[in-house]
Amino acid sequence: MSIPERVAVRLRVNGEEAALMVPPYKTLLEVLREDMGLTGTKHGCELGECSTCGVLVDGKPYLSCLSMPLDLEGREILTVEGMSADGRSHPLQIAFAELGAAQCGYCTPAMLLTAKALLDTDPHPSRDAIMEALAGVLCRCTGYLKIFEAVELAASRDGITAR
Amino acid sequence: MTQPTEELSIIGKSLIKPDAFSKVSGQTKFADDLALPRMIYGRLLRSPHPHARILHVDTARAKAHPGVLAVLSGDDLPIKFGILPVSQDEEALAGEKVRYVGDPIAAVAATDEWVADEALDLIDVQFQPLPALMSIEEAINSEGEPIHAKGNVHKTVALEFGDTDEAMRAAAHVREDTVFFEGNTHLPMEQHAALAQVAADGKLTLWTSSQTPHYVHRALGKVLEMPMSRIRVIATPNGGGFGGKSDIFSHELVAAKLALVTGRPVKITLTREEVFYAHRGRHPVLMKVKTGFLKDGRITAMQFQSFLDGGGYGSYGVASTYYTGALQATTYAIPRYRFEGVRLFTNKPPCGPKRGHGTPQPRFALETHLDKVAEELGIDPVELRRRNLPKADSRTVNWLRITSIGLGECINKVVEGSGFLTRRTSMPKGRGLGFAVSSYLSGAGTAIYWNEMPHSEVQLKLDRNGGVSLLCGAIDIGQGSDHILAAIVAEVLGVSLQDIQLTTADTDLTPIDLGSYSSRVTFMAGNAAKAAAEKVRDRLFAVAAKALQCDADDLIARDHRIARRGRPADGMDFAQAVQLAEAQGGGVTGTGSYTPPKLAGPYKGSGVGPSPAYSYSAAVVEVDCDRKTGEVRVPEVWIAHDIGRSINPMLVVGQVEGSVYMALGEALMEEQAFRLGLHKFPSLLEYKSPTALETPIMHTYLVETIDREGPFGAKEAGQGPLLPVIPAVANAIYNALGVRIDEVPITPEKVLKAMHDKTKRVGPKSVPAFEFPPLIKADVPDEWKGK
Numbered sequence: 001m002s003i004p005e006r007v008a009v010r011l012r013v014n015g016e017e018a019a020l021m022v023p024p025y026k027t028l029l030e031v032l033r034e035d036m037g038l039t040g041t042k043h044g045c046e047l048g049e050c051s052t053c054g055v056l057v058d059g060k061p062y063l064s065c066l067s068m069p070l071d072l073e074g075r076e077i078l079t080v081e082g083m084s085a086d087g088r089s090h091p092l093q094i095a096f097a098e099l100g101a102a103q104c105g106y107c108t109p110a111m112l113l114t115a116k117a118l119l120d121t122d123p124h125p126s127r128d129a130i131m132e133a134l135a136g137v138l139c140r141c142t143g144y145l146k147i148f149e150a151v152e153l154a155a156s157r158d159g160i161t162a163r
Numbered sequence: 164m165t166q167p168t169e170e171l172s173i174i175g176k177s178l179i180k181p182d183a184f185s186k187v188s189g190q191t192k193f194a195d196d197l198a199l200p201r202m203i204y205g206r207l208l209r210s211p212h213p214h215a216r217i218l219h220v221d222t223a224r225a226k227a228h229p230g231v232l233a234v235l236s237g238d239d240l241p242i243k244f245g246i247l248p249v250s251q252d253e254e255a256l257a258g259e260k261v262r263y264v265g266d267p268i269a270a271v272a273a274t275d276e277w278v279a280d281e282a283l284d285l286i287d288v289q290f291q292p293l294p295a296l297m298s299i300e301e302a303i304n305s306e307g308e309p310i311h312a313k314g315n316v317h318k319t320v321a322l323e324f325g326d327t328d329e330a331m332r333a334a335a336h337v338r339e340d341t342v343f344f345e346g347n348t349h350l351p352m353e354q355h356a357a358l359a360q361v362a363a364d365g366k367l368t369l370w371t372s373s374q375t376p377h378y379v380h381r382a383l384g385k386v387l388e389m390p391m392s393r394i395r396v397i398a399t400p401n402g403g404g405f406g407g408k409s410d411i412f413s414h415e416l417v418a419a420k421l422a423l424v425t426g427r428p429v430k431i432t433l434t435r436e437e438v439f440y441a442h443r444g445r446h447p448v449l450m451k452v453k454t455g456f457l458k459d460g461r462i463t464a465m466q467f468q469s470f471l472d473g474g475g476y477g478s479y480g481v482a483s484t485y486y487t488g489a490l491q492a493t494t495y496a497i498p499r500y501r502f503e504g505v506r507l508f509t510n511k512p513p514c515g516p517k518r519g520h521g522t523p524q525p526r527f528a529l530e531t532h533l534d535k536v537a538e539e540l541g542i543d544p545v546e547l548r549r550r551n552l553p554k555a556d557s558r559t560v561n562w563l564r565i566t567s568i569g570l571g572e573c574i575n576k577v578v579e580g581s582g583f584l585t586r587r588t589s590m591p592k593g594r595g596l597g598f599a600v601s602s603y604l605s606g607a608g609t610a611i612y613w614n615e616m617p618h619s620e621v622q623l624k625l626d627r628n629g630g631v632s633l634l635c636g637a638i639d640i641g642q643g644s645d646h647i648l649a650a651i652v653a654e655v656l657g658v659s660l661q662d663i664q665l666t667t668a669d670t671d672l673t674p675i676d677l678g679s680y681s682s683r684v685t686f687m688a689g690n691a692a693k694a695a696a697e698k699v700r701d702r703l704f705a706v707a708a709k710a711l712q713c714d715a716d717d718l719i720a721r722d723h724r725i726a727r728r729g730r731p732a733d734g735m736d737f738a739q740a741v742q743l744a745e746a747q748g749g750g751v752t753g754t755g756s757y758t759p760p761k762l763a764g765p766y767k768g769s770g771v772g773p774s775p776a777y778s779y780s781a782a783v784v785e786v787d788c789d790r791k792t793g794e795v796r797v798p799e800v801w802i803a804h805d806i807g808r809s810i811n812p813m814l815v816v817g818q819v820e821g822s823v824y825m826a827l828g829e830a831l832m833e834e835q836a837f838r839l840g841l842h843k844f845p846s847l848l849e850y851k852s853p854t855a856l857e858t859p860i861m862h863t864y865l866v867e868t869i870d871r872e873g874p875f876g877a878k879e880a881g882q883g884p885l886l887p888v889i890p891a892v893a894n895a896i897y898n899a900l901g902v903r904i905d906e907v908p909i910t911p912e913k914v915l916k917a918m919h920d921k922t923k924r925v926g927p928k929s930v931p932a933f934e935f936p937p938l939i940k941a942d943v944p945d946e947w948k949g950k
Contacts, residue, residue, distance in 0.1 A: 131855045
């Protein structure tokens with residue numbers, strides 16, 4: 001292979017339109033991180049096994065390591081960078097910080113976005129519903145408990161569905 | 164002097180850690196998040212054979228591939244290295260031989276990661292495969308070519324403290340058990356990555372996800388034959404470490420070499436599969452424990468044997484070997500003790516330190532052993548432990564100095580919290596309760612390389628507005644070390660956490676800290692931070708006392724003020740005091756350092772085990788076993804940890820909960836298993852680890868013993884609480900089903916097999932025949948003479 005061909009792709013990420021020229025084999029994960037500078041989205045396996053690369057597409061958890069940007073034109077993509085608005089952190093981000101739910105912080109972006117998708121459809125979820133929703137996102141640091149508690153704390157506060 | 168809790172404004176409070184918002188916003192830059200202009204990508208060619216001679220490496224076709232800028236092989240990096248000075252047995256790229264599947268052989272730098280991958284396929288390597296040695300037994304009994312020239316035995320230890328045979332003969336009851344602990348790996352969510360850049364003047368900078376940047380710095384100097392002053396190592400925040408990033412890795416040395424060769428910044432990020440093969444995780448250990456008891460349950464003597472399956476290289480293995488025998492006597496008062504250990508080379512990825520380094524395996528052996536003894540003696544397992552507790556301010560028979568010990572209180576907490584003594588005899592069908600205890604180091608008392616210098620240093624620089632720059636070599640791996648440093652300095656100076664500006668783990672800027680391993684940072688860097696803060700505070704007090712016309716001893720620093728005790732109005736703002744000090748004597752800076760006391764006993768091999776303080780833990784685990792499938796679930800865990808003092812209770816609880824989680828993974832599912840030299844499941848899907856759905860209810864109790872040498876009385880939290888959980892699971896399964904699974908992990912297959920076996924047991928029957936060297940008979944401390 002010499003210099004890879006590039007194709008034009010239009011993506012809507014965190015409410016902003018972007019027009020990019022990228023090699024067609026690049027995954028959404030790679031385009032977000034390498035072409036758009038959105039390194040808040042992490043990689044854990046690049047095989048769709050750990051959900052570390054999770055983003056939201058039209059509000060639903062999505063594995064960016066298995067997604068091709070060309071398939072996602074016209075869809076609404078949200079990354080961790082888009083969770084805060086007007087300089088204010090999302091209630092989930094605040095709760096995660098307050099309760100020590102982010103230790104190394106590597107799974108945190110995907111964990112936050114997955115929790116957001118849950119709260120957006122179920123603003124006051126049971127502990128079981130939280131465990132079920134987050135079961136696909138692996139965390140090696142926390143033992144998950146502080147993450148559950150942070151989701152519950154955020155849910156208990158007003159304004160959770162503001163964004 | 165220990166300050167009373169009520170006088171503390173930051174220590175002991177569950178405050179938000181300094182890096183929390185950076186992490187929840189995705190702003191934290193991990194190593195692979197970094198990119199530089201003109202950056203190119205490196206990839207490693209790894210061995211497909213577990214054991215083979217390299218006959219020839221031809222890189223011509225790879226070099227000719229468009230987009231390839233450099234190709235390296237063994238000849239380009241011939242100098243051997245290793246984390247321990249006694250085990251310099253690794254090459255960045257193997258020259259003559261490969262010793263495990265995954266051993267790096269060659270490397271490519273290219274304009275694109277895909278191009279680099281293509282070029283790897285164009286490197287032609289001729290191998291002469293050799294028989295692979297894949298187990299402890301095969302390594303001992305092999306008559307073929309050994310894995311290393313000196314043989315397959317990497318390290319032996321044979322120590323005795325007092326006459327254990329005599330004490331065994333005098334015992335009323337003696338029991339012997341043989342158990343096996345399979346290896347498992349750290350599995351940090353972040354894959355290792357390193358980025359190297361060479362400046363126009365030739366100076367090399369390496370950013371790396373490392374727990375031990377100082378040791379990486381030393382290895383780069385050695386392997387690249389460059390003065391360390393021409394190399395800068397910056398550790399990036401680790402996306403999980405657990406010991407897995409505390410070694411020196413091929414990709415770090417190779418990225419640096421490729422940057423030197425090409426003049427371009429080079430990044431190497433390992434794939435998940437490569438992380439499994441890079442490993443350095445939990446050693447598989449086969450163990451035999453024999454203990455003598457008096458009728459009342461007091462221990463008279465213990466003999467412990469360990470066989471470690473080390474993998475292809477030395478790594479931390481010499482220390483790991485000692486650790487399998489070191490901490491038995493810090494948990495129990497053992498009057499006579501013998502330890503024999505051997506580490507074998509095998510053709511698997513090298514093992515090293517994982518959370519609890521070398522001690523979870525013997526802990527599993529010892530705590531299941533004591534559970535069995537308790538039943539034989541008719542003493543409940545809690546009482547058996549209580550009768551053997553060591554004392555505070557004592558010395559073990561193997562010369563380890565115990566300062567504070569809160570084990571008795573830890574036991575009380577979990578036993579009362581769980582209702583262990585009453586509930587365990589009346590559990591519903593398939594349910595069981597298990598109990599175990601442990602101890603761990605608050606930092607290794609000796610450095611990895613012999614030297615007389617401090618283990619940790621902290622520099623402070625105060626600015627005219629009252630801000631404090633804090634510089635320290637420690638790196639945050641998620642355990643919260645940034646918070647510990649900031650909290651201690653803020654407490655001493657009476658400022659807030661937000662006033663502290665941290666710069667960490669940058670060998671150009673920060674003074675030494677040996678690294679985030681052996682649970683040492685809170686204790687050692689914490690003490691250095693406290694010393695530095697006290698130095699600058701004393702200088703501020705001196706100028707303030709003069710201005711306020713009072714005695715410096717009468718002053719306190721609190722709420723951004725330096726004022727007279729009990730008279731906050733009678734004082735000045737912190738920033739004012741800084742300005743006054745600067746006007747009178749120039750820049751306000753201070754350095755504090757910490758050197759552990761000399762604790763090694765009078766025998767060869769006494770360097771591994773000593774720590775300035777030991778933490779203690781106790782756990783009760785409840786299991787729910789499916790008698791049809793053999794599946795074991797853990798609905799509830801009670802865990803107590805003697806933390807000395809919590810600098811931040813929320814972070815301590817986080818470490819405890821994370822330890823419980825990791826222990827349950829090891830106890831029930833995680834294993835590094837191999838077939839034909841290959842890892843059976845080097846992926847996150849197939850290497851089973853607990854998910855959110857397996858999370859038990861956890862009751863965490865923090866016990867404070869205010870250790871006299873810890874910073875504000877603190878001890879470690881990151882590793883100790885893992886230790887009692889694994890044997891407590893095994894003991895709970897016995898309580899539930901009446902079967903003994905003397906082998907970790909306790910998989911459904913093993914449970915079913917034990918239920919259907921006459922012996923009601925699964926586990927090793929014996930240890931291989933191996934001739935240990937003659938015992939080094941060490942003197943015992945005075946307090947154990949004649950006992």
